[in-house]
Amino acid sequence: MRAEPQPADYRPDTKITEIAQFLAGPVDAAQFPAHQLRFRNARWDKSVGLGDLTDDQWIAHFGKFEPLPDNLPKPLALRYHGHQFRTYNPEIGDGRGFLFAQMRDGDGRLLDCGTKGSGTTPYSRDGDGRLTLKGAVREILATEMLEALGVYTSKTFSVIETGEELWRNDEPSPTRSAAMVRLSHGHIRIGSFQRLMALEEDAALAQLVDYCLSAYPGPLPPQNAPGRDEPAVILLHQVTERLADLAASYMVAGFVHGVLNTDNINITGESFDYGPWRWLPQWEPQFTAAYFDQTGLYAFGRQPEAIRWNLGQLAISLRPLAESEPLIAAIERFGPLYGEAMMRRFCWRLGVEQRGEAADAALIGAAEQAMREQKIGPDIFFHAHRGGRNASGPLAYALAGYQPLESDDRYWSRETPVSMLIEEVESIWDAIAKNDDWEPLSAKISNMRELGRALGPPPHAAGHE
Template sequence: MCSIHTVLVLSVLALVSVTPVQVLEFCHSQDMKASNTFKSRWNMSSNLMQDLDQFRVSCTKLIESFPIDELDANFVRHVKNCIFSKSIPTPLRGPLRLAAVSKDVIEGILDFNVAVTQSDDFLNYASGGRLLPGSEPLAHRYGGHQFGYWAGQLGDGRAHSLGQYTNRKGEVWELQLKGSGKTPYSRSGDGRAVIRSSVREFLCSEAMFSLGVPTSRAASLIVSDEPVFRDQFYNGKVKTERGAVVLRLARSWFRIGSLEILSQSGEVDLLRKLLNFVIDEHFTSINSEDPEKYLVFYSHVVNETAHLIAQWMSVGFAHGVCNTDNFSLLSITIDYGPFGFMEAYNPEFVPNTSDDEGRYRIGAQANVGLFNLEKLLVALSPVLSQKQQKMANTVLKGYVDIYQMRIHQLFKAKLGLLGEEEDDGYIIAFLLKMMEETQSDFTVTFRQLSEVSAKRLHNRNFTQMWALEDLSSHALFSDWLSSYVLRLSKQEEENEAARQNRMKNVNPRYVLRNWMAESAIRKAEMDDFSEVELLHHILSSPFVTQETAEEAGYAARPPQWARMLKVSCSS
């Protein structure tokens, strides 16, 4: 398979005016129609809920739409002919502590006053100790291709869906606890999560939202003194860590693996039922009576997956474990594990120390997306006619063009380029190649290009701009700079300040670098959550220069000790 990253770097000129092949544009699947029922229930200007007893979730739609596992127990087993198993969370053993909370999620999505999170009731509800009113907890059955191979049944091994909540804006969100104990899908796991992985999930899902990348959300992080045993790097060195639970939300947790397990097991009627549900609930632009609806659905997923991975690349994000069971059907970022934000620009960057072959290196993410979409097509084959399968293959062939077009658009925006000029692709590719050869910082190089004036660029005045100083050491920097400054000079319709503001709005000054997360985790493990709180605050406004972030060195050259950090799948 041709490397899409190679195509980007060496052939960006070919991206100009590319038209997606057989793929339909549609409103992002997170945009939902408001519910008239709940409009009448809520006055949009009403006060937020002050009492958790007012808060209700419902599992009715999920339970009534699908067959449920015949056995109602948490022991590990092979499950057939269902989408969900009923499974009760295992309460964290106390004492419990609220380590972090997202006010934006609590008040903006869940409709209750953030002050409620300081109560013992909230600690219990958000850690699995008590069930929310209306909740009938479910564990989702799915399978997946892991590191390129079919792994069979996987499922929610340590996550419990509490139910759906329809907020006063008419949005439907599915609440889930992660780290809340064993389910029928836990295999040899204990169903727990530890502080280090939970801090990372909480911070990164909220940071990605603020970066404008489609993602699940995190409402809270609760930690306990419950001992959890982990072999972090799979080297036989087991150590005791502390348990934690994240309350997270998504419009849906269905993923490619949700369909794969049904197709692989020959459960075609259930496959069709799940597809119909997903389309009716989350792809409302598709006519449910359309005989081509599964093909149109596939077209949407191909399109949006290409867009999502392009957005990952535009902020230097590497997911770390791009298995089919971690790829959302709604094309949002889910299941944060050994992710990483690239520091020095390097297409071979691998955030997951368990990924020995570099399958999920950052430069391979687009190719992996293509692989996963191929597996999705295989899963859909039982419900597609031969003609539709051929059309779906044509749709899939358009994926590379869509991805390249979107990458081209995003990187043009990062460089502040308006309109379309013949050399735009060359300017982008030239810059990336120089960044790779000088090991220039990905985030800060683009940010400093946003902050430097054209005059300073022309004069190569990069005082206090460490990333641009690194870049300017390249032997061909002057050649690239001349091309770039000339290109900017053709944009006569705007002034310098306007160009800088546009670039600052797409080039973050702060991302969740591994060393920043690690520093917060080390403190959190000693019951100091001040840096978790600080990072959450800073990363909620990643495009704005903040004094406290500058003092903490979040936009400075990464410390030397950060180069030794490793992140694994163990959590």
């Protein structure tokens, strides 16, 4: 989902049914006492042919979960395992969400409508299967800002307030409830592969690999890669390329996901599932988003390492299908690919043309030094120095010779950049919680989309189609 969404016809395609017998199980949605439409993604509903739905029809499908025409007759809760803070947990799966529908967009890509807060499933454990309205609002803010900054992310598609009071230990309760739908390029996680390996279901594991190669196509491995014709090896190369770009996109965005467990890593390289996320208030590699991340495992500066570790777990899961050597060769590409993606994305956000590995690496180093010395975050830095402007000291030296990209001067002439720090998140939520005032949220979405238009499409990553 990297370009501006384009209108398309509704094209249902329930490809997931090819593997549903071992990947998922049918479930029923919860019955809610109320349905009030709070957010409908008017940019992306047209991209999958649903832009002409009335609000009542929208609520019927995305609040009451009546099936879309010729789509899944019942929702499917996905089964998976996962390393959660590097402790293996076989007792997880879709506990408050499910796959509701699949369709093609105008480019032919297979997209999922997945839910959050839609009720309990066999994998809910002690949870109530619900989502707070604040959690849904936070996901809107996260996905809109990430999309603007060129991160390959799921889209918040719909939020419907559901009229229940929820009790949570980590926020004031009771609090309002919501059912959310996200539009994603798939929901196959590293944990989906881990589960099949743990259960020694090798035939199903091979079938899942084939499904992913068909549903989410990508380039073949390099010519000299060992085992480059083996499906499991091909998939691992593609996922390595995608995740290297994802890691770089987080760093250039100044974003901290907070919970980079293997069940939260999508094999498409698409970021999703936003809980305790944060944007950096200033450049600080040790900054964490989750209060429960006591060791800083998923701190800002450790995110590439965390994603690389998760990639290793995928390689282990594919071991029943391929020898170690070609799998190791695939994941060893992560470091160089991450470095290339960092330089590509950094220059793009700064608004300058790349000059080559040595110059680009020196520029990134000088930028990090400037942010540390000035105690500012990436949002202020990239805005202040767009196109190489306003630089001094080592940064000016590093920028010498860089040519600016074409820019939308109307946005870059703003005094301050659009940002998404925690204080603004809380302010937007307070307006809703105290006064049912949704205008600050709507205004923020408009500002973030203006930022996205000014930046334009991010540079291409080879692992994405």
